[in-house]
Amino acid sequence: MDFAVDRARPPLARRRRLRGGRALLVGVPLAFLGVFFLWPVVAILGRGFTVRGSLDLSPIGDVLRDASLRHVLWFTIEQAAISTLATLAIALPATAVLSRYRFRGRGLLVAVLTMPFVLPTVVVATAFRSLGVQGSLGAIVIAHTFFNVAVVVRIVGSTWRGLGRAEEDAARVLGASPLRTFVTVTLPALRPAIIAAASIVFLFCFTSFGVILILGGPQFATLETEIYRQTAQLLDLRTAAALSVVQLAAVVSALVVAGTMTGRAQRVSRPAAPRRLPVGRRARLLPAAGVLPALLLVAIPSLDLLRQSFADHAYGYTHLGTLPLGAPETSAVALLNSLRIAAVATLMAVLLGLALATAVTRPGRGDRLARAAQSLVVLPLGVSAVTVGFGFLIVFDAPPVDLRTSWWIIPIAHALVALPFVVRATVTVLRAIDPRQREAAALLGAPPWRVWREIDLRSIRRAAAVAAGFAFAISLGEFGATLFIVRPDTTTVPVAIYRFLSRPGATNVDQAMALAAILMVITGLVALVGERSGRTDSAF
Template identity: 50%
Template sequence: MSTRAGRVALAIVPVGFIGYLFVYPVARILMMSVGEGFGDVLTSASTRSVVWFTLWQAAVSTLLTFVVAMPLTAVLSHFSFPGRSLIRAMVTVPFVLPTVVVGSAFVALGLSNSIWGILAAHVFFNVAVVVRTVGGVWSRLDRGVVEAARSLGASPLTAFVRTTLPILGPSIAAALSIVFLFTFTSFGVVLILGGLTYRTIEVQIYQEATTFLDLGAAGALAILQLVGVVGILWAYGRYQRTRSVGLELAAEARVLRPARSDTERAILWSVVFGTLGLLAAPLVVLVGRSFRGGLAGWEFLVDPGRLAITPGEAITNSLFFAVVGALIATVVGMAAASLISRGSTVVASSFDTVLMLPLGTSAVTIGFGFLVALDEPVDLRGSVLLVPLAHALVAVPFVVRATLPTLRAIRADLREAAAVLGASPRQVFRHVDLAIVARAAMVGAGFAAAVSLGEFGATSFIVRPNSVTIPTLIFRLLGRPGAVTFTGAMALSVILMLLTTALILSIDRLRAGELGEF
């Protein structure tokens, strides 16, 4: 695909996909809302209070996430101990759990209708972001840097503040902005736990559009939020460009050491078990709650009585959408990733940002856009592909993140080495390019399937009676009266949790030693 025609063909897929399913709908939203009192919506008192709440809860969530995550990050970045990689994997589980499952878990904890529930759920979700982003650098940071500072007369604290912290700066900023972005656009958690009291912009868009049927106001809020997201991404990108330094990272094995003294062991294990306990508690309570009243909740899933959509149908729908959505996302994501890996740096990095937008923009905007725009020129709104297309759009950035580092790692000399050893051009493609990318592609597809299984924001807009998914059904059940229905919602959440966890753990096995940014 080194020819120009090849590259154009490669570009058509992702550009067309993002263009028609994201850029065009956003443009339609913009056009629709500008006409209808754009300014009035943005300056109203209720919008002001929603924006204020969105900002401060995101800031506090981000701060709390750091407070909870940093001790574990520090411990994982200093000590080698049995089970270390298992614990790293376990910390990641909450991050990939569907928002609806996490919402249900905190409802089970009795934290519905409370700001504490929202904040705690956000911390629960995002601890992994800090542990992986900051820990990824810290655990591979050559200790020689700190030792050099010490030998030049710095105390341990000074050495930390003057060397370690500045070096970690860019990764801390990255983690901060990712967590802020996620909590800024938080939807499922706030919708479930916030009741009528607490609403983020994201939730407000949903309610304007579905409850009050004021599409103009919903559109204006979606645009406002988009501007906020772009602002955050811009500030982040700018910071990374000015502050990031080329780091020579060491192998973890050379940096980590066993805990030596009793004090060190006490710190190590209390931090590890303390954090894991905090993260496990909601899930344990969720599972326990699904068994309240014996097996009534589980029996409800099999025989839901007069429920219009049975849980069985929802599970079938979700699995079908996950497979189709993952397929679409993998094809589009791989095309985008190979384009980025080969393109000039300017084109590549701007395309990279455009791709990240759907991830950051908010799933609700995507669903809203589908609803508003996909009636013409091609009417997709009645299509069975509508939900998987939305899921694929949300998942594409994950596929790109999962495959891009690998694609970049296929250096020209590997192809040359294969050729010198007697491989024909076709064999080179098969044994080098395809062989290297295959595993990464499967990891990307697995992530896409996990995203699809848990997707709630976009789906809740475009779901139809015949396409109800597990998360949307859980949400409906939570909103119905009756103890058995509630326990059934908990049981269905447990099923979704198990499905997602199984998927993520099998990806993690594939990833062992693989390159990847998540």
């Protein structure tokens, strides 16, 4: 057999083995997803499409006929579109500089620009509010841009850095100017990545909840906040379900676009080495100007939140344990809750995620099962937290699975939100393992589980640690789903911040600021540590 041909084909022997373990590896996570994700989604669809057990499209029709709800839908699309364009405008120049040049502090700059992605929405909204940016479309757009610069830097950046320089050099030698080269060679190669990034940014802005709720105020409602209002304030579950169906449809179409484009934005095998920055102060002006807007946008609100929390609102820190949040809880209790929930959610997400990633990357009986599992896993990534929360609310409040009063419902929801990130981060690493390494280990006498421990686990340890940090940060900051299912004794920090902010009085603002600053520092540290230790672009 020709060697090159052999390499392309997954060895048959490995397909035959591992069947029992495989079933368990796929089965447990799939069961988890089935119960805690598919079932709630199906329940929402059921409520949206049926009236008293028979198919009826009238709830959806009612929603689409209602002028104020139509306005909500329109505003959701409008703010997401504007936010996406603003994000691209700010992030693309920075991405260009970060992926073309190497310079001291580049890694730190990437970490700083990508850190906002894990920051809790509630914290960021608080930060912008303290800057006086609130109650307008502009405030919403700026906050969304703050978050999503990270998405563009990661997705477009990894493709950009992977681009071979040879094509650009060829164009230059053939007589194209640098600008012409960029337009005719570089940009077309980047287009799939840019579209993929844009559709994910759009998706995140479309399903944004905390930012809209806190910065938008009552006059700026999107589908997400409207679902919450209909459920929590108007108790109109029927309309909420119908809105969720509209929401799901929009989300799935955006995901499809992103998925197709991500598939096309494959990296080139041998990337060009980044160049040094041009020498001379004037020549460096352009790269600096490319990064600066993004850097300022990210740095100002974060630093100002810290400054203000200590300067004007220091009262909050000293009274974490005394000021009642809702008798008898205090902020200190919420902090403790959040940490405990995050620990459990992280454990669940990492264990389930590793099992799924292993199952998906071991070529098995028909790769169809693996593919199905993987696409099922990334679904919760797009389906909004509010949908998850709403789904939990309508499914798990009655037998057969009554989790209404259970502490576990919150870590489960958080694990569900974090799971896709864990799978994405670890699958990339597992895919990159040369199958010959596993074969070599087997030939040296390692049984299958030992091969997994010696080869897979070793390569994945870092990615798993990064993913765990990420999951921890996600859980700490999760707001949308939690708000639906939270109970007085399970109040988390983001929920507490929201409660304090919606009450009048300076001491409440102090408390919110202190909690937001604490949460920001914890999640920021987790993200920075992850970025430094893992040095992967795997989460995105």
